[in-house]
């Protein structure tokens with residue numbers, strides 16, 4: 169039976185990043201994907217690296233998110249050179265808009281905590297916004313937080329870049345290979361997929377919203393909550409704004425290729441793939457209120473993806489048997505942003521390096537979970 173240092177199950181962005189980081193450490197890695205690389209949530213994402221825009225409270229999650237965001241300046245050129253895939257990384261900054269007195273008060277609290285944490289963030293008044301982004305014409309906007317360090321990528325391209333870079337460094341990838349079961353055996357595991365089995369010292373379960381369907385000698389398996397998101401893209405005739413605009417009911421991401429990604433709905437407990445007509449209606453309506461000039465854009469496409477959510481909204485990163493069976497799942501709304509930190513952290517901990525103890529506790533699959541931990545906002 170062929171033997172690997174690590175078998176990664178799932179070719180989404182987190183499985184691919186983990187395979188890449190392990191391959192970079194010289195480990196023999198096999199990644200098994202039941203469909204094709206990036207065929208689920210990782211190609212549906214808007215690609216925001218929104219550490220500040222999406223996380224509104226201090227703690228391990230915020231620290232992990234901004235550490236992950238900080239990795240892209242060095243990581244992207246490396247991945248692009250290994251893989252020959254351009255990931256359209258730009259640091260165009262994000263605006264988080266307030267439309268009511270309550271929202272303004274809440275965002276001013278976020279401003280205070282993020283400034284205290286040492287992040288670049290400022291409050292733009294309505295007048296400041298009119299100068300910075302004249303295309304943003306919504307008269308209900310009272311002001312906005314401006315977060316210049318939050319950038320973006322094309323999520324499907326970044327997923328491909330991790331995968332191809334992993335292969336460049338010696339990892340093997342098998343697509344159209346569904347893993348059914350994981351069996352414990354002396355010194356490692358047997359991973360059973362279709363008609364064959366492979367051996368590994370370590371196994372990383374990175375199956376996104378489907379991770380909890382894996383079977384075998386698995387000590388605990390925290391529940392995954394699927395949260396379907398509908399999302400779409402349009403192509404304006406000219407650029408109407410440069411920063412990503414994050415409003416309470418919609419976000420607008422101006423991509424490097426001239427399109428604008430408009431997202432995204434949240435439909436908890438749904439694994440349906442079809443895009444609801446009502447979602448397209450609601451997202452476009454909200455977008456046109458924010459930036460009326462977008463109504464003249466060409467419709468490009470609409471699609472959907474299934475976010476993998478944990479009960480408290482934080483990812484599961486760590487061993488689930490105190491040995492070699494690892495989990496990298498539950499990244500919910502932030503799996504693209506967190507992919508760099510996830511792959512790096514998993515590779516380090518699998519290789520026995522010292523890792524951040526606070527993050528180890530916070531993201532442990534064994535942690536006690538409370539709903540209060542869900543830190544990001546619901547859309548729709």
Ligand code: FAD
Nearest residue numbers: 178180181182202210214215216347376397502503504505
């Ligand atoms: P997935 O991408 O779902 O990959 C899991 C893979 O595992 C799949 O390819 C699946 O086929 C495979 N698999 C499952 N079971 C098996 C098995 N038994 N055998 C083999 N393979 C298996 N995040 C951000 O950071 N920024 C954003 O702007 C953003 N926007 C989003 C917008 C939308 C509409 C959605 C839906 C999500 C968005 N997200 C965003 C969240 C992000 O997409 C996810 O958190 C991330 O893609 C999860 O990646 P993953 O690798 O964990 O899972």
Ligand code: GLY
Nearest residue numbers: 397431432501502
């Ligand atoms: N982070 C954006 C989304 O999940 O829709």
